[in-house]
Amino acid sequence: MAEQTLKEKTAKGLFWGSINGGIQQILNVVFGIFLARLLSPGDYGLIGMLGIFMGVATVLQDSGFSTALINRKGIKHEDYNSVFWFSFSVGLICYVILFFCAPLIADFFGHPELTNLSRVLFLWFLIGSTSIAHSAMMTKKLMVKERTKIEVSAMIASGIVGVVLAYKGYAYWGIAIQTVTNAFVGAVLRWYYVKWRPTFTFALRPLKEMCSFGVKILFTSIFAQINANIFAVLLGRFYKEDQVGYYTQGNKWMNMGYTFIWGMIGNVSLPVLSEVALDVKRQRQVFRKMLRFVSFISFPAMFGLALVAPELIVIGVSDKWLPCVPVMQLLCIWGAVTPINNLYIHVLLSQGKSNIYLYNTIALGVVQLLVVVSMLSLGIYYMVLAFVVVNVLWIFIWHYFVNKYVEISILDVAKDILSFCLISLIVLCITYFVTKLIFNIYMLFIAKVLLATFLYTFVMYLSGSVTFKESFTFLLKRK
Numbered sequence: 001m002a003e004q005t006l007k008e009k010t011a012k013g014l015f016w017g018s019i020n021g022g023i024q025q026i027l028n029v030v031f032g033i034f035l036a037r038l039l040s041p042g043d044y045g046l047i048g049m050l051g052i053f054m055g056v057a058t059v060l061q062d063s064g065f066s067t068a069l070i071n072r073k074g075i076k077h078e079d080y081n082s083v084f085w086f087s088f089s090v091g092l093i094c095y096v097i098l099f100f101c102a103p104l105i106a107d108f109f110g111h112p113e114l115t116n117l118s119r120v121l122f123l124w125f126l127i128g129s130t131s132i133a134h135s136a137m138m139t140k141k142l143m144v145k146e147r148t149k150i151e152v153s154a155m156i157a158s159g160i161v162g163v164v165l166a167y168k169g170y171a172y173w174g175i176a177i178q179t180v181t182n183a184f185v186g187a188v189l190r191w192y193y194v195k196w197r198p199t200f201t202f203a204l205r206p207l208k209e210m211c212s213f214g215v216k217i218l219f220t221s222i223f224a225q226i227n228a229n230i231f232a233v234l235l236g237r238f239y240k241e242d243q244v245g246y247y248t249q250g251n252k253w254m255n256m257g258y259t260f261i262w263g264m265i266g267n268v269s270l271p272v273l274s275e276v277a278l279d280v281k282r283q284r285q286v287f288r289k290m291l292r293f294v295s296f297i298s299f300p301a302m303f304g305l306a307l308v309a310p311e312l313i314v315i316g317v318s319d320k321w322l323p324c325v326p327v328m329q330l331l332c333i334w335g336a337v338t339p340i341n342n343l344y345i346h347v348l349l350s351q352g353k354s355n356i357y358l359y360n361t362i363a364l365g366v367v368q369l370l371v372v373v374s375m376l377s378l379g380i381y382y383m384v385l386a387f388v389v390v391n392v393l394w395i396f397i398w399h400y401f402v403n404k405y406v407e408i409s410i411l412d413v414a415k416d417i418l419s420f421c422l423i424s425l426i427v428l429c430i431t432y433f434v435t436k437l438i439f440n441i442y443m444l445f446i447a448k449v450l451l452a453t454f455l456y457t458f459v460m461y462l463s464g465s466v467t468f469k470e471s472f473t474f475l476l477k478r479k
Contacts (some may be wrong), residue, residue, distance in 0.1 A: 023152050031159035032252065035174065036317035038166040041245025047175045048248035049109050050118050055225035057094040057125045066136035067270070067349060075140070077196070079206040084133040084198040086207060091129025098122050113172075121176045127183040131190040138194060142271055150189040158182035220358040223365040243380060249321055250328035253312070257305045258335035261298050262342060265290060269343060273350040284406045287347055288416055294339045295417040296467045299424040300456050302336035307428050307452065311445035327384050334388045337395060340417060344398035351405050360401065364394055423463075427455045 036044075069075065069083060098105075099119050106114035138147055162178025170177075269290055276283045305312075306329040313321050313328070348357050371386045399410055431452040438444040460468035 023148070027152070027155045027159055031155075031163060032256075033316045035162060035166050036249065036321060038163070039171060039174070041249065041321070043172040043175065043245070044248045044252075045244035046111060046114060046117060046172045047121070047179075048244045049111070049114065050105070050121055052225065053098060053105065053118070054122065054125055056222055057091075057098060057122065066132055066139075067354075069133070069136040069140060076206075077199075078201075078203050080133045080137060080196060081198050081201065082203050082206040083136070084130075085202050087129045087132040091126050095122055095126040117172060117176055120173075121179060123180045124183045127180065127187050131187040133198070134190040134194040134196065137196060138190070140271060142268065143193070144268065146193045150186055150193065153189060154182045154185040157185045220354070220361045223358075223361045226365060246321070246324040247327055247380060247384075249317070250324035250326075251331055253309070253324075254302075254305065254328050254331040254335050257302050257332065258338060261294065261301055261335075262339050264297070265294060265339070266342065270346045270349060273346050277350045277352075280406060283347070283350070284408055287343065287406060287408070288412065290343055291340065291413065291416045292420075292467045294343060295420040296460075296465070298336050298339050299417075299421045300427070300452070302332045303424050303428050304449075304452050305335075306332035307432060308445055308448050311441050311448070314441060315445060326381055330381070330384045330388050334391050336421075337392050341391070341395055341398055344395070344402050347402050347406055348398075353401070353405065356401050360397060364390070364397075419463075423459050424456065427452055427459065430455060 066083070069079060099122065102115045102118045105118055106112050137143075158178045158181040161181045162174045165174035165177055273283060273286060273290075276286055309325050309328050309332070310322070313319075313325055345357055348354075368387060368390050371390055372383050375382045375386045396410075399408075399413060402408065403410075431448055434451060435444055435447045438447055457468075
């Protein structure tokens with residue numbers, strides 16, 4: 001019965017995660033098309049330059065305690081309460097510091113307009129700090145359906161605000177206000193759906209007990225944010241804002257696909273893996289099943305996105321954004337592999353090995369930075385290529401550590417993921433050559449999508465893929 005319950009919770013989480021990701025990406029596409037047509041690469045570039053500051057501040061206010069809450073056994077009110085007040089206090093302190101540092105940020109990038117822009121945009125993480133404990137509670141309780149309602153509602157409200165402001169000529173302010181609105185609506189709805197409320201008491205004991213785990217997550221997340229935003233910083237410092245804009249736009253479209261895939265499983269994998277952490281054999285089985293499911297979705301989706309990138313960009317946001325296509329295509333390779341890396345990370349976290357997560361992420365960041373900086377003179381394309389190669393190869397490093405605790409061989413992992421990868425590549429190569437003689441861009445886009453989808457589904461059916469059959473059967477039951 002326990003097994004059935006775990007399977008049912010996981011299946012429901014995956015289902016609502018896919019609904020959430022699907023709706024969000026549809027909205028992302030719709031609002032993204034309007035904004036990209038109304039705004040310039042420079043507008044996106046200015047926002048992109050501030051990404052690293054927002055990311056680091058967000059990590060600081062969380063400090064790894066939300067992950068610690070998800071992993072914690074026998075959790076009580078005072079645990080959530082301590083994390084709430086800690087997160088809000090750090091969020092407020094970070095905002096005040098960055099508010100007064102705004103002129104220095106503007107001087108660093110050489111854009112005076114960043115002073116006022118950053119002061120408004122940084123409200124995003126301050127507002128978000130008021131619902132971190134609520135978000136952790138939703139993840140721990142697998143409230144994926146409620147998260148779907150919250151995130152979709154916040155995206156609709158903020159998207160409308162952003163498009164209206166951009167249409168009225170407010171340029172980059174439209175993106176900034178959109179971001180702040182998203183945080184505000186999301187925070188309000190988390191308070192609505194989660195009935196837990198903080199009290200005016202503060203206990204250090206829960207924070208101390210979670211500190212050894214949380215502080216490692218904190219430093220790891222800081223390095224992860226630096227890694228994720230290193231391009232925007234380097235391009236903003238050494239290139240024009242248009243180059244930052246092209247990178248930001250390409251990364252944004254890639255992220256739509258990646259977010260959809262990881263959104264299905266990301267909110268489910270850590271709680272489920274933590275629940276079976278004491279049973280190594282069972283956890284290994286759960287991990288491999290998740291690995292197959294992610295590979296089944298990730299490789300065809302991300303490689304397919306790279307295939308249709310030229311048509312998607314021209315049709316969606318006009319040919320003024322064509323320079324972002326090569327960057328987007330390279331990043332799609334990274335986007336296909338990253339969900340697999342994330343699953344490895346969640347295994348380590350479920351085993352309480354946040355120290356390995358920390359040291360490994362720092363090592364990845366250092367190697368990544370050295371390689372990318374060495375490519376600085378060659379241009380953005382080679383910088384992104386180096387970034388992708390390092391991150392793809394790093395999967396072997398993650399595997400080395402996970403194997404020590406879950407005892408899973410690299411051959412087993414290869415069996416789980418390589419078939420989906422190779423089939424995706426073959427299907428997309430066939431699609432590329434078959435559709436090569438289609439010159440109408442709209443017909444070409446539709447033909448690529450339909451043919452690739454048909455071929456991949458047909459091959460999965462013929463091969464008797466268990467993952468394909470289970471996914472199809474579950475969808476029929478849901479209907």
